[in-house]
Amino acid sequence: MKPTSRTGVLVLVLPALLIYAFAVLVPFVGTIGLSFTRWNGFGTPEWAGLDNYLRAFKDAVFMSTFGHVAIYIAATLVLEVLLGLVLAGFIAAHKWTGFYRVALFIPVMLPMVVVAVLWRTIFNPDVGILNAVLKRIGFQDVSFVWLGDPRTALLSICVVSGWVFAGFFMAIFLAALTRLPPDVVESARLDGAGEVKIFWRIKVPMIRQVVLLAVLLCVTGGLQGFDLFYVMTNGGPYNTTEVPTTYMVKSVFRDGEIGYGASLSVLVTIVGLIIAGGFWYYQRRHPADVEY
Amino acid sequence: MKSSVRLVTHGAVAVYAILCLLPLLWMAMSAFKDNGSISLSPLSLPTTLDFSVFRDAWAIGGIGQYAINSIIVTAVSTTLVLLVSSMAGFALSRLVFPGSRFILIGMVVGLLLPIQAYFIAQNQLFELVHLKDTRLALIVPYTAIGIPLAIWLIKTYVDTMPKELFEAARIDGASDLTVYRLIMVPLMRPALVTVGIFTALAAWNEFLLALLYVQDESLKTIPTGLLAFSSRYATDYRMLFAALTMVTLPLIIIYVVFNKRIVEGLTQGSVKG
8 A cells, every 4th residue: 555644654664764773784884894994992993904804714713613603503403403303293292291391491481691500500510410410320529520621511501502492492393293284194194104203204394394494593593602601601611612702702892802803793694694595595495385 | 012112202201301390490499508508418408498598689689670670671672672663564564665675675684683793883882872881772772683573573464464454444534653553553462462572581581782781780681680690699509599599480480371472472583592
């Protein structure tokens, strides 16, 4: 329809646009601009051309953040998406699962900082429940510093992330599974297929789009990970849990290198957009016949 | 054979569900124990039920102030998101005007931009306009972050409404603003509830920007406040557990009461943070 008046349209659209432009679009363009400068926040930014980017590619710690985040993503794909899928399959196929649904989803509600502080205490070698349980079941001299040991720090964070988000992905998959038409599953059952086979061969392929979306969320969300890492280890020990965002925050707010931090921000954004574009392309090439 | 497999899967899921709750039970339990028994016998049950530690954490530890700040920031930013996005979503769905396509494309791009893409210059901008260390330093970005997805969901929702509805109102002489006020707002309610839930939860839980923009103790929200609290009471575990329990419990209660709506809202909003 044509609008009744021009001012009417402006009144409707402008508030959202102005807030969004002020707080997101302008800063986004500004970050790109700052990435080509040397600036410590005082005085005027000094033009640096591509120096920041060249430095980023030679920065071993920054490059290693992508390795850590890749491990984190791989682990959470298993601990969150795959586990969530299996749990959803179980819950969808059974009755009286109210307790499971509630128990699994409760961690999703909590602020990540609360989760991080709680688990930091659980992993605490002195008062933490983890070492206490290990001691109780027979490991005598456990005073293991889970978050302080380069071998276990990153994995510990992955486990905590799984504790939170398995329930989230379970809920997404459960919603998709309950939307499936019962007749397809029914006819497979009449053909004598077992429940496990029906789940992997029929149900999961039918909710393929949802699985793909979940994988995308897990990958892009992982790339942006910050809260757990900052609170539990802040990149340590020896940079073994440094991820792009914790490193970016350090560059800008600890070292005062705003231009350099901005170039890291642009690089991470580009990586994220390439990943999202890859998923989009894949989905275009393999469209779903029917969407559930 | 078959029934034993069944038993094992049932058992595994039950164990996993208990593992989800165990850390929370341990947390609540430890709040009632003294620091000595927390570190010496972490698995033992509390012997007394002393609630005074909760009062201390709330009043002396400052959890109360953090909670008030979180409520203000969340309420204001959620209300703003609902208001401006419902107006824009309606206009983008029903009105044809120059630039409307451009705005929609901009919103889709906005869905893809993570906070990491702009927070550095945003910080400088907020410093420039003296927004830092005010409540607006959080309200403004939380509102902006919520807008693209909110507009998108509301627009898609309005798209499904019959166009006769709008034509009839038009023939009766209603202006677009009147249509929005009298017809759209009541009809959009289900979409607004969904958008409201995930916007509010995202604002309530947001940490990165809160950490960078608010240093003033009296303005900190629960995530940054709790972090400050945990270093203030680094060795007073009883206080820490009391604080953790206090910020966790309301969310669990809200979840148990509004279970269905929240799961729906969160999965549609697909926030991950």
